[in-house]
Amino acid sequence: MTTARAPLIRAEGLYYSYVGGTPEPVPALRGIDLRIHPGEYVAVVGANGSGKSTLLRHFNALLQPDAGNVWVHEWNTREAVHLRSIRSSVGMVFQVPDAQIVASTVEEDVAFGPENLGIEPEALQVRVREALDAVGLTGYEERASHALSAGQKQRLAIAAALAMHPRCILFDEATSVLDPQGRLQLLNTMQALCSQGLAVVTVTHDMTEAARAHRVVVLHNGEIAMQGDPRSVFAQENHLLALGLETPAPTHIAHRLAGRLPFSSQIPVTVEELADEVAGQLKLHGQIPQSNPMQPGGAYP
Amino acid sequence: MSQPDTLISVQDLAHTYLRGTPFEVPSLRGVSLTVAAGRTVGLVGPTGSGKSTLLQHLNGLLRPQEGTVHVLGDSLTDPSINIRDIRQRVGLVFQNPEDQLFEPYAGDDVAFGPRALGLERDQVRERVRQAMEAVGLSFDLKDRLTSQLSQGERRRLALAGVLALEPQILVLDEPTAGLDPLGRRSLLDFLSSWASDAKRAIVLATHNMEDIALLSDDVYVLVAGKIVLSGPARTVLQNADVLLQSSLSLPVSVELSRQLRRRGLPVSTDSLTMDEATRQIEVLLRGDS
Numbered sequence: 001m002t003t004a005r006a007p008l009i010r011a012e013g014l015y016y017s018y019v020g021g022t023p024e025p026v027p028a029l030r031g032i033d034l035r036i037h038p039g040e041y042v043a044v045v046g047a048n049g050s051g052k053s054t055l056l057r058h059f060n061a062l063l064q065p066d067a068g069n070v071w072v073h074e075w076n077t078r079e080a081v082h083l084r085s086i087r088s089s090v091g092m093v094f095q096v097p098d099a100q101i102v103a104s105t106v107e108e109d110v111a112f113g114p115e116n117l118g119i120e121p122e123a124l125q126v127r128v129r130e131a132l133d134a135v136g137l138t139g140y141e142e143r144a145s146h147a148l149s150a151g152q153k154q155r156l157a158i159a160a161a162l163a164m165h166p167r168c169i170l171f172d173e174a175t176s177v178l179d180p181q182g183r184l185q186l187l188n189t190m191q192a193l194c195s196q197g198l199a200v201v202t203v204t205h206d207m208t209e210a211a212r213a214h215r216v217v218v219l220h221n222g223e224i225a226m227q228g229d230p231r232s233v234f235a236q237e238n239h240l241l242a243l244g245l246e247t248p249a250p251t252h253i254a255h256r257l258a259g260r261l262p263f264s265s266q267i268p269v270t271v272e273e274l275a276d277e278v279a280g281q282l283k284l285h286g287q288i289p290q291s292n293p294m295q296p297g298g299a300y301p
Numbered sequence: 302m303s304q305p306d307t308l309i310s311v312q313d314l315a316h317t318y319l320r321g322t323p324f325e326v327p328s329l330r331g332v333s334l335t336v337a338a339g340r341t342v343g344l345v346g347p348t349g350s351g352k353s354t355l356l357q358h359l360n361g362l363l364r365p366q367e368g369t370v371h372v373l374g375d376s377l378t379d380p381s382i383n384i385r386d387i388r389q390r391v392g393l394v395f396q397n398p399e400d401q402l403f404e405p406y407a408g409d410d411v412a413f414g415p416r417a418l419g420l421e422r423d424q425v426r427e428r429v430r431q432a433m434e435a436v437g438l439s440f441d442l443k444d445r446l447t448s449q450l451s452q453g454e455r456r457r458l459a460l461a462g463v464l465a466l467e468p469q470i471l472v473l474d475e476p477t478a479g480l481d482p483l484g485r486r487s488l489l490d491f492l493s494s495w496a497s498d499a500k501r502a503i504v505l506a507t508h509n510m511e512d513i514a515l516l517s518d519d520v521y522v523l524v525a526g527k528i529v530l531s532g533p534a535r536t537v538l539q540n541a542d543v544l545l546q547s548s549l550s551l552p553v554s555v556e557l558s559r560q561l562r563r564r565g566l567p568v569s570t571d572s573l574t575m576d577e578a579t580r581q582i583e584v585l586l587r588g589d590s
Binding site for chain 1: 453480483485549550554557561566579
């Protein structure tokens with residue numbers, strides 16, 4: 001980021017080890033420096049055990065560093081006096097939606113957090129209405145929260161976080177249990193939140209999902225091994241493979257075609273980009289007409 | 302009733318949770334499915350479509366309320382069948398099976414089944430060794446605390462515990478969900494080599510269309526307790542209309558073929574895997590399609 005804007009979350013020299021259950025402490029984070037800015041969409045990827053979830057849990061003070069510091073705004077996460085402000089500012093959505101639903105109806109669940117902040121009933125109603133609207137659950141107010149689908153439960157969890165008027169939402173593998181439709185809706189919601197100025201930090205194993213982010217941070221053994229915009233990270237396929245990771249499928253195909261497909265600008269990370277690249281190459285060599293009439297979508301045998 | 306090589310035959314199976322109460326929830330509404338020896342059968346469907354309920358019928362965890370389930374020649378509606386024998390021959394691997402490891406030491410968890418079968422110590426040891434090595438875990442890990450293994454290792458350990466019973470059929474619910482790319486690849490490689498024995502069969506439920514495209518011979522699409530589409534994997538996975546209407550997605554390679562065609566390129570068939578997609582583009586670039 002080249003902006004001079006103040007970071008929303010700042011981790012400096014962050015070390016953390018898990019103690020207990022093993023003879024020696026297990027180091028999980030080893031010297032992380034990272035800044036998250038308002039409106040930024042950051043995907044954190046890495047093999048199992050690389051420290052992704054541990055890092056995320058430092059961003060809303062669920063964990064405190066062994067060494068180094070994490071600040072949310074100017075609040076140091078070590079200082080208990082800031083805990084309430086930090087937790088309202090930085091919401092978290094977990095992998096299993098049932099684990100984070102606290103009330104029996106949708107409306108009560110969303111109201112629970114702000115109610116505990118002592119928000120007045122009228123303002124509370126506004127918050128609930130706006131939060132449900134933001135995740136597309138308007139009209140579900142009276143529904144039993146346990147009877148929602150998994151994807152709806154994830155969106156309910158986001159609404160509950162939004163009602164706290166946060167500046168950032170953390171997603172810990174929140175899409176992994178959803179079916180393709182639920183997953184797409186959740187990803188669209190994340191993108192919408194960013195465009196409204198919230199920071200979104202998502203931990204995922206799915207590189208196609210990571211490709212949608214502004215920035216990909218690759219963790220390996222508790223350290224940042226690579227980071228940058230998705231294209232620049234996914235361009236280094238061999239490095240990712242060495243870290244036990246992979247590139248999105250279209251990028252992988254593009255790498256395998258390297259040499260035969262001189263990528264005009266940058267390596268493709270989506271199916272559309274790869275298809276454009278192939279079509280552009282063929283048009284260049286006159287193998288298909290320059291102005292091929294596009295068929296309308298879906299008109300195939 | 303069935304061909305000699307039919308291992309599982311499900312006919313008109315219906316299941317309603319809390320049946321007979323005001324809270325009843327219909328889950329399966331007349332499902333028929335056949336699993337032949339040597340085949341890997343993929344079961345896809347959105348969350349709540351009844352996939353897990355169907356799987357639990359395949360080793361007798363649930364008995365048919367309506368319809369029939371035949372497994373390895375036995376009818377699961379027959380109360381006199383040996384259900385322990387069925388459960389040994391049909392290994393069911395639940396979603397997140399690593400959450401169900403219960404022994405402190407890795408080897409003991411794998412040994413639990415063989416010991417329960419009353420096998421001799423040496424036989425148990427041999428089963429544990431074979432099962433662990435089959436899933437790519439070194440036999441030395443048997444003396445490790447399960448809590449010290451990584452998530453991917455623990456998932457493979459749970460699978461080894463099922464394999465140690467030497468099942469003929471493996472039934473898996475979302476086997477790769479939550480695994481990192483390396484863990485996923487090694488599990489898929491294992492399943493595909495395990496299934497290459499023509500006497501065996503795999504039933505795999507997932508909403509990961511890439512896993513389905515890589516492993517399945519036949520695919521069933523389950524929506525709201527009904528099979529809305531079934532057939533050879535290639536036929537089913539190219540049926541974009543049904544898949545998209547069913548809240549599913551297309552495998553990336555199928556989507557790529559469609560996008561190429563949309564751009565006017567001569568792509569006659571949809572590719573099913575990344576290898577096929579790569580070859581398809583190579584052919585286009587050579588211009589000899």
